[in-house]
Amino acid sequence: MTIxxxxxxxxxxxxxxxxxxxxxLKSKGVTPSMKVILVGQIKASVIYTxxxxxxxxxxxxxxxxxxxxxxxNEQDFVDAVKKISENKSVHGCFVQLPLPSHLSHIDPGxxxxxxxxxxxxxxxxxxxxxxxxxxxxxxxxxxxxxVLGTLNYYNFPVEGKNIVIIGRSLIVGKxxxxxxxxxxATVTVCHSRTxxxxxxxxxxxxxxxxxxxxxxLTADYLNENGKQVLVDVGINHDENGKLxxxxxxxxxxxxxxxxxxxxxxxxxxxxxxxxxxxxxxAENSL
Ligand code: NDP
Numbered sequence: 001m002t003i004x005x006x007x008x009x010x011x012x013x014x015x016x017x018x019x020x021x022x023x024x025l026k027s028k029g030v031t032p033s034m035k036v037i038l039v040g041q042i043k044a045s046v047i048y049t050x051x052x053x054x055x056x057x058x059x060x061x062x063x064x065x066x067x068x069x070x071x072x073n074e075q076d077f078v079d080a081v082k083k084i085s086e087n088k089s090v091h092g093c094f095v096q097l098p099l100p101s102h103l104s105h106i107d108p109g110x111x112x113x114x115x116x117x118x119x120x121x122x123x124x125x126x127x128x129x130x131x132x133x134x135x136x137x138x139x140x141x142x143x144x145x146x147v148l149g150t151l152n153y154y155n156f157p158v159e160g161k162n163i164v165i166i167g168r169s170l171i172v173g174k175x176x177x178x179x180x181x182x183x184x185a186t187v188t189v190c191h192s193r194t195x196x197x198x199x200x201x202x203x204x205x206x207x208x209x210x211x212x213x214x215x216x217l218t219a220d221y222l223n224e225n226g227k228q229v230l231v232d233v234g235i236n237h238d239e240n241g242k243l244x245x246x247x248x249x250x251x252x253x254x255x256x257x258x259x260x261x262x263x264x265x266x267x268x269x270x271x272x273x274x275x276x277x278x279x280x281x282a283e284n285s286l
Pocket of ligand 1: 167169193194267
């Protein structure tokens, strides 16, 4: 039988920890405060930012969505982000992606103080991840942190495991590879130019897909032992507009040891990691 790796129990468990950590910070005179910078009104981005705000409020942090006009020019956008980041009462901030096309060449992570970069995209934080010092209190990229959190919570330690990641983006694949490597996994990163992807996925103990194609990973990519663990980072819509991941979920059940669903898998953990980074940033500010 395949175990479903749902995020809800992990989120509930971590919410308790976040609440007591937040109370402790407040008792020291610090109310964790986050600013979310949203440019325009893309429907999905509006929903994502509202969910992030609601989540922060559940454990007692302040969170404000700052909505900039879609037509804002580059200089005004850069100035606005820097001003928010420089505000001493703000502990964490990030820009909700995607940006409108006239701003899409900007790396918003680079505009934000690395100590407040709750997305973990700033070069400083990526550099710390690259170095892999376990004592460093840097802010880690959220989705990779969520993937590792799921595997640990469900008792699938990554140490010594052969892990295949499909996807090499800056926000998922590459930082995830470093994080897993730092946790003593043996990591293979595959991408669109990988020859014979199946050869790689069949010998993996854990497969993590971050491709962005509906039901891309079918049973053909698995081996026959039924012990592989599958993590789906993809958030896609199929031809009928239905939300789905990269994994052909229904047809993989029963063929693997464990699998994350979409929705209800990795997605909510990205928000959890953002919250954990906010409290880490607030703690670091003491
Ligand atoms: P990108 O489009 O930036 O990267 C996709 C990666 O998949 C690329 O590295 C690409 O290779 C690779 N790829 C594409 N086609 C193939 C193929 N046929 N075989 C092997 N590799 C292939 O996407 P993101 O990393 O930003 O996002 C990936 C998915 O994860 C999306 O569905 C996104 O919505 C979701 N996502 C979910 C999050 C969450 O919170 N759960 C957070 C962030 C993203 P190449 O580099 O060669 O082009």
